[in-house]
Amino acid sequence: MSAPVSAVLTDIEGTTSSISFVKDVLFPYARKALPGFVKARAQDPAVRKWLDVVATENGGVCQDAVVVEVLQGWIDQDRKHTALKALQGMIWADGYATADFTAHIYPDAAESLQRWKAEGTPLYVYSSGSVPAQRLFFGHSDAGDLTHLISGWFDTEVGGKREAGSYRSIAASIDAPASEILFLSDVVEELDAARKAGLQTVLVDRLEDYPQPRHGDATNGHRRVESFAEVAIG
Numbered sequence: 001m002s003a004p005v006s007a008v009l010t011d012i013e014g015t016t017s018s019i020s021f022v023k024d025v026l027f028p029y030a031r032k033a034l035p036g037f038v039k040a041r042a043q044d045p046a047v048r049k050w051l052d053v054v055a056t057e058n059g060g061v062c063q064d065a066v067v068v069e070v071l072q073g074w075i076d077q078d079r080k081h082t083a084l085k086a087l088q089g090m091i092w093a094d095g096y097a098t099a100d101f102t103a104h105i106y107p108d109a110a111e112s113l114q115r116w117k118a119e120g121t122p123l124y125v126y127s128s129g130s131v132p133a134q135r136l137f138f139g140h141s142d143a144g145d146l147t148h149l150i151s152g153w154f155d156t157e158v159g160g161k162r163e164a165g166s167y168r169s170i171a172a173s174i175d176a177p178a179s180e181i182l183f184l185s186d187v188v189e190e191l192d193a194a195r196k197a198g199l200q201t202v203l204v205d206r207l208e209d210y211p212q213p214r215h216g217d218a219t220n221g222h223r224r225v226e227s228f229a230e231v232a233i234g
């Protein structure tokens with residue numbers, strides 16, 4: 001008999017949604033819009049705060065044009081840096097508002113999240129994308145506005161996704177014991193950290209995102225599924 005699940009915590013990229021949407025649509029959009037965005041908004045305190053974080057990490061005072069280049073380099077490297085993620089979220093707001101794109105969500109993920117919520121299980125999101133970016137993503141998904149399904153949002157301001165302490169902090173703020181929270185992710189190291197914190201884990205190994213299925217040692221003992229439809233929480 002499997003342990004009870006009283007809350008579900010899910011990753012986004014590679015789990016509810018395809019990696020290619022993030023890499024081929026969202027990242028290029030942010031990369032291209034970044035220079036104009038910084039030029040227009042650099043004096044907005046919400047933007048300045050993060051530009052200064054990047055400047056400080058690059059040896060202190062540097063011009064915004066240099067900061068833009070650093071950020072574009074981080075996009076190319078897929079750095080999960082909190083400052084980059086916060087700025088990306090602000091830029092994507094325009095893309096969603098002008099309907100340049102909607103956020104990809106696998107139909108099985110949308111269907112399962114809707115069903116679990118209807119059955120009374122609270123749902124939470126933990127992603128490297130900033131909380132505002134997560135809200136935009138779920139608010140403008142291919143399946144419509146799904147934000148009403150989500151009871152709480154967590155990003156790397158709570159800590160890195162490969163650190164057990166982050167999951168302990170999330171569990172402490174969710175009204176459920178860690179052992180009854182199920183974390184779904186495509187990244188084994190994230191699942192390792194969640195398991196260390198006492199959460200239940202499932203590796204979501206989507207063939208569209210990971211053409212070489214991960215079996216045996218590659219799963220590091222985490223239960224593996226290829227779709228949310230295989231995840232039973234009742």
Ligand SMILES: CSCCC(=O)C(=O)COP(=O)(O)O
Pocket residue numbers: 011012013014022026080085088126127128129130133134137161
């Ligand atoms: C939800 S914002 C777009 C995705 C993103 O920028 C990202 O880094 C997602 O990483 P995840 O932790 O969801 O794998």
Ligand SMILES: [Mg+2]
Pocket residue numbers: 011012013014015185186187
């Ligand atoms: Mg992921």
